[in-house]
């Protein structure tokens with residue numbers, strides 16, 4: 001397999017060369033639960049991590065491995081673990097690093113499901129979250145206590161679209177020797193190489209722009225490969241792990257594996273024993289999507305900017321947020337961090353509030369009304385009554401979600417057709 005350095009070539013080729021047995025050029029889908037061992041010694045070596053190889057598809061699968069290699073290279077990390085959803089990638093990342101009694105410091109402007117995980121589910125497992133305002137990076141530092149084990153943010157928050165100052169937060173993480181975990185779903189490595197800005201773990205919901213066609217659910221966590229876990233405060237990496245032969249992940253591995261201790265512990269602990277594995281068929285869908293990531297993203301960005309400009313001038317629109325729109329509160333940050341564009345999402349408020357929003361969504365025809373983002377097709381939803389409806393009013397306010405907010409995920413259709421559909425919807429309100 002040849003090594004590639006250009007993003008576009010990695011997206012198309014990395015992780016796979018023609019299969020030596022069948023000469024298949026496409027990545028084969030290894031639809032199998034298990035793999036035979038060559039000998040008893042081979043089996044024992046695989047289980048003891050003395051040798052890497054396939055055992056059982058809950059732990060890893062060759063189709064998924066192509067995906068993991070490709071995404072690691074696109075993000076500039078050393079190892080990845082793919083799982084059943086973006087949500088599973090976040091949960092398994094957290095429990096790979098933190099345990100009962102530990103704390104997370106997280107931006108509050110999160111996807112509703114992630115907010116609920118941090119706010120209403122992890123506390124029952126003894127992991128609590130301090131939420132901070134992403135627009136005030138210094139709040140991350142103020143919220144750190146001796147119990148903090150990781151900092152968390154979305155590179156562009158869902159749905160309010162505030163861009164996180166990843167450089168400022170990663171400087172705080174480094175100062176306190178804490179890993180910075182970022183959910184990069186709204187940027188993808190095409191728009192932002194989070195590791196180059198100091199992220200230690202990068203999560204993507206593959207369901208969105210990475211897969212790009214709304215055909216499968218999946219997630220991935222990339223280990224940047226340069227966090228030192230040997231600080232005793234990371235107890236899960238320094239105590240003999242009862243879930244893995246008493247191994248101390250930060251201490252007992254050879255140096256080249258110690259670098260990817262996070263990815264190894266994730267795979268052999270939470271993934272192996274809690275089971276949120278990605279089906280190889282879905283890994284294949286994401287590989288198909290990744291081959292055109294570098295072609296789709298510029299189009300998403302161009303169309304989203306055109307929509308933002310159109311809405312900003314429209315008499316029926318009270319406000320618009322798109323980080324690439326001049327005057328947006330995140331515009332300066334987007335200019336610095338996202339030179340290739342500020343993503344494919346646009347949110348706005350309609351004069352006439354919630355009822356106008358409902359009417360607008362119902363009158364769209366090119367846009368599909370559904371609970372997803374990052375599809376090649378344009379999508380629309382009203383978060384306050386759907387994706388974020390579990391949140392209290394106060395939590396909605398903290399996350400920047402107003403009752404009149406309409407969320408658009410701008411697809412790669414013809415720009416004129418997209419704008420005409422929006423005009424039709426607005427005329428109906």
Ligand SMILES: Cc1ncc(COP(=O)(O)O)c(C=O)c1O
Nearest residue numbers: 085086087111158185205207218
């Ligand atoms: C920013 C962000 N992160 C994570 C997720 C969860 O991903 P999944 O639906 O693949 O579990 C979503 C879903 O909408 C999201 O928008």
